[in-house]
Amino acid sequence: MRLNFSTSLMKEVVDNLKDDAPRLDSILMHMGSMYATLSKFEKSLDVYQRAVYIMERTYGMDSTFLVTPCLGMAKVLGSIGKATKAIETYQRVITLLESSRGTKSKDLVVPLLSLANLLLKEGRANDAETHFTRVLNIYTELYGQNDGKIGMAMSSLARVKCAQGKSDEAIQLFKRAIQVMKDSNYLSPDDNIMEKMRVDLAELLHTVGRGQEGRELLEECLWITERYKGKEHPSLVTHMINLATSYSRSKNYADAEHLLRRSLQIMIKQKGTDDQSISFPMLHLAVTLYHLKKDEEAEKLALEVLRIREKAFGKNSLPVGEALDCLVSIQTRLGRDESELLELLRRILNIQEREFGRESEEVLVTLKKIVYYLDKLGKKDEKLTLQRRLSVLSKKYKQMVNY
CATH class of the missing domain: 1.25.40.10 (Tetratricopeptide repeat domain)
Incomplete structure (x- = not known):
């Protein structure tokens, strides 16, 4: 004011x-x-x-x-x-x-x-590379090869290599950047810039199929945050969820469950039991428990997520559709009433049609499930109508794949 x-x-x-x-x-x-x-x-x-x-x-x-x-x-x-x-x-x-002041002035x-970052944002990675390289050369001439500023410049160049699709070069630059920053003590290990570099590199390693290396970096992020900020600090949550996601990708659901439970406890302590933000690790935990075949607890969590999100986002919102999709999978395996499952699937379909369009891939998947339950429940007329629509949509996606 x-x-x-x-x-x-x-x-x-x-x-x-x-x-x-x-x-x-x-x-x-x-x-x-x-x-x-x-x-x-x-x-x-x-x-x-x-x-x-x-x-x-x-x-x-x-x-x-x-x-x-x-x-x-x-x-x-x-x-x-x-x-x-x-x-x-x-x-x-x-x-x-x-x-x-000359072409090599600091x-x-x-x-x-500033110019390089803007060019990168505008999709002009090659032009951005020229300017980031100039910065690296200026820093190298002024401070030598082992100064922390060199690490910062290398990190910027790594982002350019990512944008150019040169993953191996990007990984090497990120690794060298992080090592230079560590050796020079240019920034504290828990500094936000250092943290972002580790997380970006971890994400890139996962993308190219080097998940174990990526996990090691995410574990380092978690360990550093715990050491500098304590074992119940809110900033731990993001690292726990990232690491849990990595564990889930490698089908290590037990370790993922442990991390997600911890992250949920921290968030509930900070935000309470009704805040919409807790629904995201809660849903992730429900999915993990489903994979571990702990269906009863998974169902309770999915229902709680649904309650929180309906209140926060509205009954026809995309976050609610995501919760419903998870709930249907869990309740299907639990053998819940098929008529109720069909109603849930219809709710999901309405949300997906509005959010993604009537011919989206998400709609195709949900239509298959609805047709399956209509067939089981003997609702032939409804089934025939949706089956025609499903057939048209399936042909469209098959043509797209073949093309």
Whole structure:
């Protein structure tokens, strides 16, 4: 509230000042930063543009005084989706710095990184690689090969290699980056940046079928968080769920169950028993218990997830459809009433049709289940109608696969 009041007061003052007013450019840059912090990007852009205009007239078009407002303006342009103008502005900043301080100045790092990250976001991985490589070269020349900043630059290049589909190169870069960061003690082991690098590498290793290596990294993440933050800290939950997911993929459901129970206990202690966030590890646990053939407990958890999600998201929401799908699988094996199962499947179908479309693959799978139960219950008329629809949809997907 106080920050909003401050910007309003400053705007009133600067609007009445002429462009040649003393230190107006500095005030405008400060306002641009404040507006950006408040996510008032259009206002931020306006004051940055005015600051640049004043400084161009005062210091000339090639002055390095333009670097700060241009950087602020480029960041705002990127935030509001004007990527082309943002890229042009970053390139202008780089040209200004190269002209005045040389092509290997450490002052180039910030605009090069900002430009590279924007290019990567825009799907221009090859262009981004050029700028990230320049940063790596600048850091190497200034600090040597074993400085933590080198690890940061390698991590950025690893993300580029991922985007280019070069998984092996990305893995090697991530590993080297993490090792350099460890050896240099550049960041604390529990730092968010280090954590993200380990998680990104673990995810990549799982993607290429190297699940055991990925699990070792996720176990390291969990161990570090426990050591630095305690065994009941809320930030443990994400690592537990990630690791449980990895265990489930390798069919190690017993270890997955243990982690999911711990994560659920932490979340309930933090959020209570009705918060929608607890439904996600709870449903994961229900699925895990189903695989362990602990169907009675799995059913209780799935019903509880359904209750929480219906209240939080509405009875026809996608999260409710996910819970219903799990519940149907469990109750089918428990031999629950087939008419009730059919009604649950109809609810799932309605949700999927709305969320994914009437010809989606999800709808195809659910239609097969409904037709199966209609046949068992002797509802021939309903079965024939849906069977025709199922036949058309099946042919469509078969053609797509063959194509």
